[in-house]
Amino acid sequence: MASSSSSARVNNKATSSAPPAAAAASFSSAPVPSLGDLIGHQLRQLKLEELHYTDELQFIQILTPVKRQKLNREADGDVQKDGCNGGGDTVVALAPLSRPEYGGEEDDDLIGAVGGFSVSSPTSTPATTTTKEPLLDFRTHVLKWFQNLRHQTGHFKSEEESRRLREAGNDSYRKEKHPLKASDLFTEAIFLAPARNTLAAALAHANRSLVLYDCGLYAESYDDCLCSLDLGFPEEYLPLIKLRQAACALKLRNFTLCEEHLHELLHIELNQVFETRTHELWHQCEVLKVERFEMAVQTGDDLETNDMKAFEIAWLDNSSSLHSTRALARNSLIFESEAVAMVPSGNCRVCDCCGITQFIPFPCIYCSNRLVVYCSRQCRFKHAAIHAVECFGHQIELFESFGEVFGMPRLLQLALRLLITGLPEMLAHCRKKPTLSKLWSCINGALLERQDIGYSSVLRLERLEEEHSSETLISLALAAHILAIYLSKCTTFFDQLEKSLPSASRMSSAEWELLCAALLMRHISQLRHRSLTHCRSFVLPTDPHVFSPLNEFQLWAAPMRLQEGHLHLLAGEVAVVAYAVYPETLSLCRHSCSSTICSKFSGRKLTALALLDLPAGSGIYNCFASGNYQQLRQGERSKELEEHGIKCYCSACQLSHTDDQFYKFHRYRCDNPKCMEIFTPHALPHAPNLRWWLSEEYTQPEYNGAELIVCPHCDQAQKLEWFWSFNTSLIDCELIEERCKLYAAIERAESQLMELHECKVALARLLLEQCLMVHREGATVLDDWEFNKLGSIMRAVLPAVVAQYGGQSIEYVQYFAYFWDVMALSNYKCNDRELMQMLNALEFIADEFKDIFINYYEDYISPKYAEKSYGSVVDTQV
Template identity: 20%
Template sequence: MSDMSNFKMPEDCAKQWEILLLLLSSEEKKIDRTSDFETDTMNYFLKNEGVRKILLHWLSEMRSTYAKKVSDTDTALKCDEVSLLWRQQGNEKFRANHVLDSYKCYTKSVMYATHDGTMYPLALANRSAALLRLKRFQECLSDVSLSLEAGYPREQRHKLLLRRADCLVELRRRRRAAAALAEARALSAAAPLSPADTVEFDRLVQAMEDKMAAQEDKEETKEEPLPGLYLGENPDFHAASNAVELRRNDAAGRHVVTKEATRRGDVLFSEEPYAWVALPTDSPVCEGCCQQDINPVPCGGCSRVAFCSASCRARAAAHRWECVGAAANLYPTIGIAHLALRVLLISAEHGFPPLPRDEPEPATAEQLFRGYERVDSIQIYKADTHPFYRMFNLVTNFDKMNNSDYIQYALTATMLTLYLENYTEFFSYLPSRVPYALSGSQLRLAAAGVVLRGLGQLVCNGHATLSLAAVDDGDGRTVTEREVRRATAIYPSAAMMNHSCEPNIINTFHKNRLIIRCASELPAGGEVFNCYGPARAREPAAHRRASLRAQYMFTCACTACRDPQRRDFVLLFSAYACQSCKGPVVCAGARAQCAQCRAPFQLAKSLATIERAHELLLQADRASSIEERCERTHAAFKLKQQVWHRHHSSLRAAADRLARLYADAGEFTKSVELIKQNIQSHEYQFGSFSVEVAHELRKLSDVMLERILNSPQNPDYRDWCLETHKILKKAVQLTSLNYGSWEPLVRRLRGHEALVAGLLADSQAPAPANTVHRDLHYNLKI
C-alpha cells in the first residue's frame, strides 16, 4: 500500500467511505481475478494487513462519531435524559391540545428510553393517551400493554386499564372492556386515591358502563385476504403460479413462460423476500415486516430502528448482529451492501443446508461454495428445496464487471466481515449454523464470500418495494399520492423473469411480499417479462440501453428497442407543436422541421411564447383573488397549447395546475374537463390500465365528488352521480390492480363509491342497466 497520510479526507467519516473505496481499489487494481472464486478474493483482502488496518480504523471512527448522544435531543443509543426531554415537550403539547405534535414528541421519548429503566413505561403510557385522543384505538391498546409489561407504576395502573377499557368500548368489544373495567376497579381500590380522584374515577367508569349498555358487540374487522396464485401454487416453481413454468436455454438463460393462457390481474407470483432492508424515509417502516405508517416500537439496544409491534421485533432476530452498526450509522453509508449483509445473517438464521448427497464433505469455504454451485439450476426451484440454494445460484455478473467495481465490492465485504468479527458475537454463533466442521478462518472466509456474492447478485437481481404515500397539497381540494421506495429486497423466484422495456406484468407489494399480476392477457407459451429499468413509455431506447448496460451488463434487444417506430415513442411527449400543421416536432437543436408536413420549425418564436406564459404564471402567483389566479393561469395554459404538442408532458402538468385552481375556486366542471383531457394523454403514453391513469382517475373522482356534494340541486345532479360512480368503480379497479386492494387509498375510494351509490339510491329515477363495468377487461372511454 502506498502512503495515504498526505491525502486530506473529509471530516465527516461517513463521507470518507466512497473516497476510501476509490483509493483502496486504485491501489489493488493489479489483482488478476480471471480465475478467482469469491473465496479467493476474500482470502486475499482478509489477509491484507494494510486494508484491514484502514477499514478497522474507519469502523472505529464511525462508532465513536455516531454511536453516542449526538445532541441534547438526539442519541443513537438509549438515554433517559433525552427521553425525559421529549416527554416533557410532549406534555406541553398535550396540555395545549396539540395532540398530533404531542404524539410525535412522545414517540421520540419512547425511542430513546432505556428498556429496563423507569422512563420507557412512562413514555409509552403518555403516548397511549395521545393515541386515544387521535382515535387510533388499536395502537393505544398496544402501547398500554407494552407499558404494563415494562413495569408501569402499580399505583397508577388503574388509569392505564381505564384507558384500555375506553379503547375497547370505542371498538365495541364489550366483554373485553368489562374485564378491563373490573381490573381497573380492583387496582383503584388498592391505590392511594384522594376522595376527589375516587369520585372522578367512578364517574368515568359509570360513563363507560352506560355506553356499553347501549352497544352490541362488534366483530373484529379481519384483514382482507391476499389474492391467491392463479391455478394454485406450482410445486416445481417456488412462490409461482401453476400457470407458469421455469425454463432454460442458451439464448434466454433461465426464463419464465406461461403454461396456460392468463388474463389481466391474474397472480403469477406471490413471494416473500429471501432478505430485505428498509430504506431511510421520513416516516418509519417496520424493520420486521416492512409495514409502513406504524406506531413505532423501538429496538431495545439502539434508537435508530423501529418495529410495528413487539412480536415483529421478536421475530427480527438478525437485527441483534446489526444493532451496533445501526447505532454507528453504518447502513445508510454503505447503501445496498446492507442487504448483502442481511443475506448472510438470514442465511445463518435459516441454517446453511447440507450439500447434495453425491458431494464430498467440504473442508474449506471454497469446497463448500463449489458444492452449492454444482446443482441443477431449475430443480432448486422446487417448493421443498432449501431457499439458500435459490439465493446462492442467482447470477452475479462478476465475470462482466470492471475490475474497479469488483474490488470495491470486495473491500465492502471485507469491512462488513471485520465489523461482525470485532463488534458482534456472530462468529461464535456461526459454527452451529453450518452443517460441516470448518475451521474458524474458513467460516470467516465463507461468510465474507456470501457477502461479496450477495453484492453482485443484488445489483442485478434486487427489487425496490414501492407503496403509496399521500402528499398534502395545503388548502387544495385534492391530495397527491406518490410512489415511495420503502425497502430493497431480493426475490429469487421473481428474479427469473427476463427483461423487456414493455413488461407484461405489474409488481405490487403487501408489506415485504411481492405479488406479481398479469398486466395484459398472455397466451399459453408466451414469455413473462419484467422491466429492470426505465420502460419504453418513459425513456428513449438509447437511454434505456445505456442504463441497462451500466447495471445489468447486457444490451437490450426487446421488441420495443428493435422496432424503429416504437423505440423512441417517448420523444412524442416532449415534442413541440408544428406551427403549420400542429404535428409533433422533436427539436434536437436550433434547427428542426416537422416530420409530417416538412415545414421548418421556428424554435425562437416558440420559446418567446413560453416565456410570456411563464410571466403570466408569475402574475397568477401574485394575484390577490382566486378568480384572477384562474384567469392568468388559464391564459398561460392557452399560450402553452400553441407551442407544445397536445401530448407534451409539461402541457399535462400545466393542465393539472389549472384543474387544481378551478377545483379550489369551485369551478368543478372546468376542472373535470381538464383532468379528462389528461387521462386521454396518459392512456396514450402509458396504457389504459397503467398506474398513471389510476392516479388521474383518483383526481377526477375527487373533483367529481366535490361537484355533486356542492350542487345537489343542479339539474345535471343525477347524471353527475352516475358518471362519478362509474369513474370511482374504475379508479378502485385500476388502483387495486397496480397497488393491491390492501392500500388505504383503495379503501378510501371504495368508501367514496359507496357514498355515491347511496346518493344514487336516494334519487328518484332508476339507474339504467349496465352503466357500470364490472371487470378490468375493457378500455376506458371518457
C-alpha cells in the same frame, strides 16, 4: 441517496490517484480515516490488471491476502470461552464494551430492541510477527472507524425536547381537543427520547396510548401500554396503564386478556374512581361474553377454485425464466410472493418487518437515528433476530456512512439481510465437519441445488458479470469485507452460525469472516444485476419518521379517513419506498421494454397481474429499466440496462423507429403561422427525456424568449408565450385575475401541444395543486364555475396518463386523486364508465392506500352521485 436507476458507484474523491509513498504517509498520520480513505488506500495498493480469480471467495482472498486460518486470536481480537482457537493457540479474552448510552449497565430485555456489542480496541500483534500484513492494517483502521462512528452518533436526542413535545401533546389533547395532532406530538417525543433514560419514552408511550384509544386504534393503544411498562413506567401510576389495557382488550373482544388485567387490578390497592371503573369493565366483559355468538362462514368447498399454478420455471442458455402454464386473461393473477429480504429506501417511513407505510410507529429505542420503526410489537418481535444483528450498525449509523462513498448504500444493507437470514438456514443442512473450502464447495454444489432450502434460491440468482475488475467492483468487495468485520466484532452472529451446525466442530472467526465476505460479494453482484426490486408507492411530503414538522395530522378527519379535498396531498408523490428480493418470481422474469405484467407492491407482498392476454407457454416479461418504451427513449433504456448487465433484444427495441411510441407524447405544432407543421425535437440540451419543463435550465425567468425549442421544418424558435404566462401567473394564483390567465394559458397550449403531450399533464397538475391549496388555506374560495373548469382540465389529460403509463399504474391513480378532490369539493362529475375505471385502478396500489381511497370515495363522492341534482351538471369547456 442516488436515484433508483443508478448502480452502486464510488465517489471520485475516494479513489483519486496519489503517489503511493505520500498516500501511505497521509493515511498513517490520520488518526481516524474516513470510509473513502480506507477504500482509496486499499485501491492504491492494488493493480487491477493483475487480479485474476474464479469466484468470490478467491477474490476476497486476493484482496485480503493474509492466511486467516493462521491468525491467532489475540491479533484477531476475538473472545474465546475455552481460551484457545481452532489451531490450539492460547488467547486472551477481551470483554466487549457496553452500548455508548448505557455506561456498562445490563441491556433491558426489549423485544426487537436488542443490539450488538460495540467494538473492542485491537490488541497489539505478537512479538513473533515481523511483518505487518495489509489485512491487519486494514482491519485495524476499520475498527478505529467503527469507534469514531460510535462517538459521532446519538446527539440529536434530548430528554428536555422530548418533555417539551410531550407537554405540547397534552395541551393539544386537553385544550385544543385535537387527538390526531396530540398523537403526532407524542410520536415525536418518543423519537427524541434518549435511550440512556427510558422514562421519557415510557411517558410518551403512555400518553399516546390514551389518544390512540380515543381514536379507535385499540391494538396500537395496547402496544403502547406494553412499551410503556417495558421502558419503566412509574409504579404509582400502574393502575392507569392496567385499566387501559383491560379496556383495549375488551374493545378487541379478547375477553381472556381483559379478565387477566382486571384480576391484576383487583390485587392492587385502588382509589374509588379506579375501583368503580374496574367493576364497570368487568360487568361489560361479562355482558359481551353472554352476547357472543358464532357466525356461519362459507367454507372453501363452496367456492370455485383453480389451484393450477399459472407459471413455471423454464431453462434457457443456463439461465432460468418464467413461462405461463395456461392461457391467462388480461388482469388475471400470475403469481404472488413474499420478499425474502427487504430494506426501506429512506424516502418515507416503512415498517422494517412487514413493509407497510401507513401506521403508528414503534421505533427501536436504541438506534441513534431511529430509522428502524415497526407498525406493532408483533412485527418488532418477528424482526428481532435480524435487528439484533443490525442494531449496533444503526447505533453508529454504519449504513448511512456507506452513502458517503456509494451511490446506493441500501444495496449493501439488503445484501447483509440476505446473508443473515439465509446462511443459518443452510448450515442446518450440513452433516459433516465443515472446513472453509469444503463448506464453500458445498454451498456452490449440493446445497445450491436443494429446492427445500430457501437460501438456495437466492444463491442461484444471476449475477452481474464484469469482464475486468474495476474500481467499483473492488470497492464493493472491500465494503463486503467491512460488513464481515462488523459481523465478527460488533455482533454475536458468528456464534449463531456455530450453533446452526449440527456437528461439534468449530470454524475460526477468521474463516467465518472470509465466508461471509464472499457471500456478501455474491449478493451485491446479484443485486447489481436484476434481482434488486424497487417497490414504488405513494410518499407523503414529510419527515420519514414523525409527522409533526409539516403538520400532516391536518390531512386526517379520522384514522384512515382524509379531510375533504386532501386526497391529492396523500397521493402527490410517487417514489421507491423499499428495496426487496423475490428470488423465485420477479427475479426470474426475462427483461422486455414492453412488460407483460403489472406489479403491485403491498408491504412485502408482490402481486403480478397480466397486462394483456397471454397464451399458454408464453414468456412472462418484466421491464427492469426505470421506464418502458413509452416513457424512455431506447438509448436511455439501453444505457441504464447495461449498468445492470442486461442487453435488451425485445420487440420494442428491434423496430426500425424504436422511439416513435415515446415521441407521440412529445409532439408540437409549430407556432410560426407560415409553417404550422407537427414535429418532435430529437434532442434538447439539459433535458435528456425531452421534459424541458422540469429543468431549471428552461424554466428560469431569464430564459423567457430564448431559443429552447426549434422547429426542424422552418428553423424558427418556438415562442412558448403560453408557458411563460403560466409560470408568471402561477405565483399569484390567489387572485382571480391571475387564475383566469392560467386558464387562458392552458387553452393556448392546446394549440401547440398535441393531444397526448406530457407537458399538458404536468401543467394540469401544477394548476390544480396551486388552486386547491388556495382554496384549502382559505385565501380564496373557489366557486362552482372554477371547479368545473379545473375538473374539465384534469379530466382532459387523464387519457394521456392512461396511454403512457396504463390504467393499472400508480401514476394514473396519482393523477385522478386531483380529479376526485374536485368532485368532492364541487358538483362536477364524470360518467359511470370513467368512475369504474378509476375504482378498478385501486386494485393495483398498496392495500393501505386502497382502503384510504375507498373511504374517501364513500365519504365524499358516492353520496353526491346519489343526489338527483348531481347528474345535471354539464362539463365546462376548456
